Amino acid sequence: MNIITQIAYLIASIFFILGLKKLGSAKTARQGNQFSMIAMLIAVVVTLLDQGIVDFQYIIVGVVVGSLIGVIVAKKVEMTSMPQMVAIFNGLGGGASAFVALAEYYGADSVAIFSYDVSVAMLLSLFIGALTLTGSFIAFGKLQGFITSAPVVFGGQQIINLLLFIGFIGLSGYFIFDPTQEMDLLIILGIASLLGVLLVIPIGGADMPVVISLLNSYSGIAAATTGFVLGNNILIISGALVGASGIILTKIMCVAMNRSLANVIFGAVGTDDSGGSSGAQGSTEQRNVTRYTPEDAVLMLENAQSIIIVPGYGLAVAQGQHIVQEMASIIGSQGGKVRYAIHPVAGRMPGHMNVLLAEANVPYDTLCDLDEINDDFQNTDLVLVIGANDVINPAARTDKQSPLYGMPILNVDKAKSVMIFKRSLSSGFAGVDNELFYDEKTMMVFGDAKKSITELVSLLKEN
C-alpha cells in the first residue's frame, strides 16, 4: 500500500474521530455526521485508486445496488421503526465483514501459505460477522413482530450454545494449522450463523435495546477484524471506534434497566411485549384515587408555572407526541415553563424518545435526561405523566422486595402535583403496582391519553 493511501486513511480516521466528537452536542451533531461522511468518502475514493484493483465491474454493480437500497430505506423508514432499521444495518455491516473474509479465502493464490495471524483474523471476522448478521435479523424480526417478541426458550439451550462455541474453537485450531480445510471454514460459518439465532431468540422484546447496542458493537469489531485480515488500518480504527460506542451504549442501557448484561442475554426475562396487559391481577382491592376529567385538568395546567412532561413509548406509537407538543407550546405562550423528562429506556433503543419528540418539533433544549432534571422535580408545580409507568414507580427507591428496586427512576413523586394520563390502574411492564397512583397529590385522568390531551388542547384554546 503506498504512502499516499496511508496518509489519506489517516486523514479519514481523524475525520471519523472529529465527527464522533461533534456528536457530543446537538448544535454540532449534524456537522459531525457530515465529517464522518467525508471520512468515508475519502477512504472509499482512495481505495478505488489502489493499484491492486483491476476489475471495477462488480464494484460498480455493488455500489449502485447498495446505494439505491440504502437511499430508499433511509427516506422511507418511520422514526418509530428506527430500532428495526439499525438492527438490519448492523446485520448487513457484520455480514459484509463475513463475506470479505470468505472472498479473501477463495481469492487467495494459495491458501496453504496463510500465516497464523491472517488465519485467526479471518476466522474471527467470519465468526463475528456471521453471528452479527443472523442475530440482527432475529432482533429485527422480534421488533417488527415477524417473530414472537417473547423469549424462546428450550431445554439445554445453554449447553447447545456452549457446544457450538467449543466446536468453533476446535475447528478454528484445526484450520489455523491447515488452511486448506475449506470444509472447516464453511462449518464455522454455519456454527456462527446458528449461534447468532440461538443467542438472540431467548431475549425478550423489551430487552432489544440492549441487544441492538451489543450487535452495534459486534459490527464494529467485525470490521476491525477484517482490517486485521487485510492489514488495513482504517478498518481497524473505525471498527474499534464503533465497537467502543456499542459497548458504552450497552452498559448505559443495562444500568437504566437495572439489569446485568448476563441477565439480559441469558435471563429470558419478559413474556409479553404489550406492556403487561393482564398484569393488573391482585390489585383488585379498592383504593382511593383522585379522578380528573380534562375539564378539571385545564385549571391545573393554567395555574402551573413550571411543568414537566414525562412521555412513555405508548404515546409515540399512538403518534400522540404532536398534540402533546401543541399543548406544550400553548402553555409556553401563556408564560408557563414546559420541559420533557426522558428516561433512558423510554423508547425502543437508546435515545429513541428524543428523536420521536424532535420529529414533533419539540425543541431539543427542552428535552432533559434523567440526571439533568431529577433534582428539579421538587421545585416543579405539575408533572404530566403520559404513558409512562415503571420508570416513575417510587418502589424502585424504597421497596427492596420490588423487582424494580435499584432501577434509576424519574423523581416524579417529589413534584408538588402529578397528573397521570392512563387507561386504567394496571401495572407496567414489570407487573408491579405503582403507589404513586394512590398518592394524595396525584390526579388520574383515565382514558386514551391522546384523546384526553386533544380535549385538553381544545379547552386550552377556548380559554
Next chain:
Amino acid sequence: MEGLIISFYIFVLAIFIGNEVIAKVPPLLHTPLMSGSNAISGITLVGAILSTGAGKGVLASSLGLVAVIFATVNVVGGFMVTDRMLEMFKKDKK
C-alpha cells in the same frame, strides 16, 4: 508478526479514543450516535472493494459483490437516516 503487533496497538488505542469521545455524547443524541456509528462500521466497504476488485476469480468476486452491496447499504442508508434525524433537532426559537 511485527505488523500484527502494530495493528493491535492501533486497535487498542482507538478503543480508548472511542471510549473518551463517545462517553461525552449526551443521551439526547444516543439514537443518531448509534445509527451514525453504525454507518461508520460500514467501513468494511473498503475491504469489500479491495477483495472484489482484485480479479481473483468469479467466486471471490461474487462473494465480494455481496459484501459491497451489504456495506454500501449500511454506509449510505446509515449516514442518510442519521442526517434526517439530526435535521429534526432544533432549538427553541424564543
